[in-house]
Amino acid sequence: MKRGGRVWSWFWMVLGILYFFLPLVATFIFSLRAKKGVLSFLAYQQLFNDSGFIKGFSYSVLWGILTNIVGILIFVPTAYWVRLRAQQFRTAVEFITLLPFVIPAIVFVFGLVRTFSHPPFLIVDSPALLIAGYTVLSMPYMYRSIDTGLRSIDVRTLTEAAQSLGAGWGTILFRIILPNIRVAILSGAFLSFAIVMGEYILAQYLAKPAFAPFLAYLIQQKAYEPAAATVISFALTWACMGIINLFGRGQEGQIAGGH
Amino acid sequence: MTTLVSEKRDAPKARPAPHKISWVWLGVTPFFLFAFMFLLYPSSTIAVKSFQDTTTHLFTLNNFVHLLQNPNLLNAYWISIKISLITSLGGGIFGFFLAYSAIRGGLPPFMRTSLMTFCGVASNFAGVPLAFAFIALLSPSGVLTGWLRSVGYNPYFHGFQLYTFWGLSMVYMYFQFPLMVLVISPAIDGLRREWHEAAENLGASTFQYWRYVALPILLPSILGTMILLFGNSFGAFATAQALTGGSINLVTIMIGAQLRGDVLGDAGLGYALALGMVVVMAVAIAGYTLLQRKSERWLR
């Protein structure tokens, strides 16, 4: 690479780094300014004492875990079955898993509310709807992650070997297939978790406690606590991504969830 | 494209076992049931209701007609398109240069991995926290504003405003350019070194190489990804809502307002608005997919 070219490369990198880090640095500094004239973690203390924060954060963690459980329970057997016996459904399934990209979250929740606010499906107030909605939002990432994992193991041979040794479907799925795609599942799970933790639209419009709506409320009410909460939110996203990277080839983190 | 051995062996073999057909269906039923209930049915509700008159429930195109006659809504579409165009072009170009610098720019290899990690995080760091981060940065009492003022430059005296269209564009760029970096990187990887050497060998300068070989090869990917960025921006809601409180007129903001309380005064119009959004997104995704397929053919 000629020398002139390298200068340009550094130029773009520095620009990128600045753009990326300045808002984060500013937020962090801002979060330390709660006490006048001195840098302190007062905002964090106040935040952790705020029952709204604890509630919002804990509920989001809960929604994240539940979404992952539901996702794994539905998507792993489906992906496995499509690979093994139901290849004719593959295009249909893949199309469905890509639909959440085409339907923006705000439109999606619009549909959910309108559909489930009337009998016979009056479940708009139930947390189950929220979990279902989150599962749909995380579907492209979760399903594709699982599918990638399955692609890298010879599903047919493993199944046939297990069957010849007398295993039933349950055993095959949980004791043979699942452990072998552990990395892929975890990758998808952490990405889904990050999505749910940062998700605003569904929680807000389905009126459920969650971290992002709380943060939005906090911005209206307080000056420095939102900064602390933002820092925590970022650290969490970073941690999830870091863990995914630790697993090797994580999925390229494309735009996820409701933003 | 090479297929894995397992894929070849998973191909449907001639195993006609009539009683197994019901098993096949059973295996995928939970998924389809779930998708139908919570994705397809609600979505089709929107589609169907957008063609229904609000009171009589008869089939009509009136909702769309009203949409096109409503200056407020058309303006919302226009602003949404504007911000999407700007951030997809800006984010696309910036992201491309950034990705190229990290991958082929002669920088130490750890810069590439670091960049990919940062971009993975940044492209997910959208919505409310991102909006606040920029508030912390550039609001009148923001950190950067403070620093600039301390060296004698007040951006607000020069016409800068955060809670405006341009402020929002700046915030959108934060997740647009990382997305570009992530999606365009495989294409840049696919740009084989031998092409540059072959071009040089035949007498081409670096500029000629870019003009005749590299850019034409990359163009479908770049355009396709920019279209993806366009769709991404078009569908964004939480960031705009958190930053501007809904004061900027975007289609997503309008839909949110409609959801909270029928601000449009006409439920059918709301559905039409929502369907219009899906159509735009569908066109964007289709465009992206087509261009990706074309570039894959070349970058095999």
Next chain:
Amino acid sequence: MTHLTLSNISKQFAETAAVQDFNLDVAKGEFVSFLGPSGCGKTTTLRMIAGFEIPTTGKVVLDDVEITDKAPNQRNVGMVFQAYALFPNMSVAQNIGFGMQIHRESKATIKQRVEEMLALIHLEKKGNSFPYQLSGGQQQRVALARALANRPQVLLLDEPLSALDAKIRVSLRAEIRAIQRKLGITAIYVTHDQEEALSISDRIVVMYEGKIEQVGTPFEIYNFPQTAFVANFVGTLNTAVAEVVDPAKRLLRIDGVELESAEVMDGRQKGDKVTIAIRPERFNFIAQEKKANVLDCTIDNITFLGAVVRIQVLVGNNRFYMDTFNNPFLELPTIGAKNQITCSREAVLVLKN
């Protein structure tokens, strides 16, 4: 007058010396192969001729012009890459005409030469096809045409056939040689396949660990290898450790058997251990013809290779291969039987280690 001269070329990468002490004179129209295993420096040397690497020391002179430091796009050498490197966004015709387009030749000239080239590689009808529509062999022929269309002074080929099927390799290497002869263009050909190098080169440069082991015609390289590496790398070879009995009479002993060699053994003394080498086809059974050296052996294995029958024998503790032409009417010996094999003095090579 040499056309291409490399003098004292060396290339240092961080810790490794990729190429050392490389000296070569190539005549105009000569076809020279660089032959050696992976990592021997042959591709690096080629790339230094092309300008993609700059030598650490030494000079490259082409047609009396020094090009050592010249940029790759200023050298007028044509390169054919292992991975074809055809521009995927251009048709075959556009690929071939690219060099001329860069040099601003007229449209008419370009069109005419592209047609010439297409005829040369026998792909007249494929001008408007795109690379992804062609097979590997066709793509490589287009790559060749693209390099030649620019009328380069030297043609450089970097393992051009490695990515292709065996059958295509054989036919395509003959085509490459035919085209090179027809155009009279100087060519440097890098390969790790010794059969390829032997079959099409005027001269071969055998390389190992960055250094030249031997330069010579295919005949010379095969029949008179100068080092153990060359002898082992090119063709099959029987080697054994022997003890010098009498340097003046050129007598050696292996496992109690005395052999006479035709090699001059100055500098060797009685009792020295040397490595001897004998090509399998230089042996024959004593029943066919008695030659200077006779060795008692036991038949160990017989492998039928088609045109050649390879017989493995045990001579003392040494395992030797003997190659003989297939003859349907010849009775093959039984395994385990004792026999005697013979070879001439000239067949016994003493290697410089």
